Amino acid sequence: MRLRKRPWITEAIKQYAAIIPEPQREGDWQKLFDREAPLHVELGTGRGGFISELATRNPEINYIGIEANQDVLYYAAQKVAERQIANIRLLLLNVENITDIFTPGEVSRLYINFCDPWPKKRHTKRRLTNSRFLERYRSILIKGGELFFKTDNQALFEFSLTEFAGANLKLRNVTFDLHNDDFGENVITEYEAKFSAKGMKIFRCEVIFE
Amino acid sequence: MRLRKRPWITEAIKQYAAIIPEPQREGDWQKLFDREAPLHVELGTGRGGFISELATRNPEINYIGIEANQDVLYYAAQKVAERQIANIRLLLLNVENITDIFTPGEVSRLYINFCDPWPKKRHTKRRLTNSRFLERYRSILIKGGELFFKTDNQALFEFSLTEFAGANLKLRNVTFDLHNDDFGENVITEYEAKFSAKGMKIFRCEVIFE
Numbered sequence: 249m250r251l252r253k254r255p256w257i258t259e260a261i262k263q264y265a266a267i268i269p270e271p272q273r274e275g276d277w278q279k280l281f282d283r284e285a286p287l288h289v290e291l292g293t294g295r296g297g298f299i300s301e302l303a304t305r306n307p308e309i310n311y312i313g314i315e316a317n318q319d320v321l322y323y324a325a326q327k328v329a330e331r332q333i334a335n336i337r338l339l340l341l342n343v344e345n346i347t348d349i350f351t352p353g354e355v356s357r358l359y360i361n362f363c364d365p366w367p368k369k370r371h372t373k374r375r376l377t378n379s380r381f382l383e384r385y386r387s388i389l390i391k392g393g394e395l396f397f398k399t400d401n402q403a404l405f406e407f408s409l410t411e412f413a414g415a416n417l418k419l420r421n422v423t424f425d426l427h428n429d430d431f432g433e434n435v436i437t438e439y440e441a442k443f444s445a446k447g448m449k450i451f452r453c454e455v456i457f458e
Numbered sequence: 459m460r461l462r463k464r465p466w467i468t469e470a471i472k473q474y475a476a477i478i479p480e481p482q483r484e485g486d487w488q489k490l491f492d493r494e495a496p497l498h499v500e501l502g503t504g505r506g507g508f509i510s511e512l513a514t515r516n517p518e519i520n521y522i523g524i525e526a527n528q529d530v531l532y533y534a535a536q537k538v539a540e541r542q543i544a545n546i547r548l549l550l551l552n553v554e555n556i557t558d559i560f561t562p563g564e565v566s567r568l569y570i571n572f573c574d575p576w577p578k579k580r581h582t583k584r585r586l587t588n589s590r591f592l593e594r595y596r597s598i599l600i601k602g603g604e605l606f607f608k609t610d611n612q613a614l615f616e617f618s619l620t621e622f623a624g625a626n627l628k629l630r631n632v633t634f635d636l637h638n639d640d641f642g643e644n645v646i647t648e649y650e651a652k653f654s655a656k657g658m659k660i661f662r663c664e665v666i667f668e
Contacts, residue, residue, distance in 0.1 A: 412623065413627065419620045421620075
């Protein structure tokens with residue numbers, strides 16, 4: 249999903265200022281949506297295919313998609329604008345910094361879909377399911393808040409389960425083969441469609457922060 | 459691994475009384491070995507191939523193999539006797555009843571290898587990784603005690619991970635493909651050899667009771 253650098257995007261993305269606000273509104277996110285509603289956040293939202301579909305299906309939820317790559321986020325914003333999806337905002341932000349912008353208990357659910365597996369051992373800490381990140385997630389989630397996690401990377405999933413257990417998190421609906429399991433309401437990401445079509449298995453679980 | 463019923467075994471098994479003591483010695487297991495040593499217990503020891511190999515490799519550990527099927531246990535005892543393995547005792551017992559024979563903190567580690575997956579939903583409670591069993595294991599294990607779990611059944615492994623998390627247990631060395639992972643000291647069971655040879659993946663993890 250990496251694009252070649254496109255310098256014109258720095259200008260073009262400004263037209264989507266209503267969809268991509270400045271990420272400096274700690275504790276103030278509901279105002280952006282002009283309504284109080286549960287806040288669900290996707291970490292690494294990419295081109296926004298997943299969050300757009302999700303937001304359309306669940307108009308009663310406020311969605312925020314976080315993405316560190318401006319070029320990718322531009323296309324996500326384009327999608328949200330074209331489809332006129334009112335309950336999505338997008339943030340140009342590194343996941344490292346989420347605790348700077350959300351207050352404790354502000355988020356109900358997190359989504360992580362096919363994040364970078366960082367396979368090298370020395371990069372363990374960069375994996376978005378590392379205990380270091382889990383503590384950040386805990387600090388912004390409500391009690392009973394959830395993390396919905398999908399990956400096609402077996403080693404990352406094995407690692408993640410260990411990290412979840414280490415952080416005293418509960419599991420629900422663990423599957424090692426999402427597309428052959430009886431799981432009703434899966435929203436498929438662009439990446440997932442591509443890899444699943446190649447016969448690769450998709451691992452998924454729901455993690456509960458009690 | 460099920461055998462046809464062999465009535466002569468009821469008599470023949472008596473010759474192994476030194477290896478198969480009566481399972482009624484709560485808190486008293488170390489005496490059987492004439493020494494104090496960490497006690498490791500295999501639940502469903504079958505024909506005893508796994509525990510025999512393990513006990514030979516680790517002479518400093520006392521091993522107990524538990525098996526509910528007398529006919530199978532006979533062959534396990536035969537193996538232990540022939541190889542003159544001093545640090546194994548075998549018990550004819552249903553795992554349901556382990557809390558009757560062990561006292562709290564008596565066991566350091568449990569092994570469950572390829573237990574019956576009980577795939578039907580109404581049989582969930584019979585699975586040896588069900589929360590009901592996990593509480594029994596906790597009550598006989600030392601603090602920091604371990605459960606080493608292997609299976610070729612994906613649905614059982616998915617289920618088990620959820621149960622482990624639900625019971626606040628920690629995980630270590632989770633693998634979804636034991637034989638292709640870099641895991642040094644795996645002792646292979648008869649069942650495992652057969653199924654792995656067919657290309658089936660073996661799931662394994664270590665569970666810590668803190």
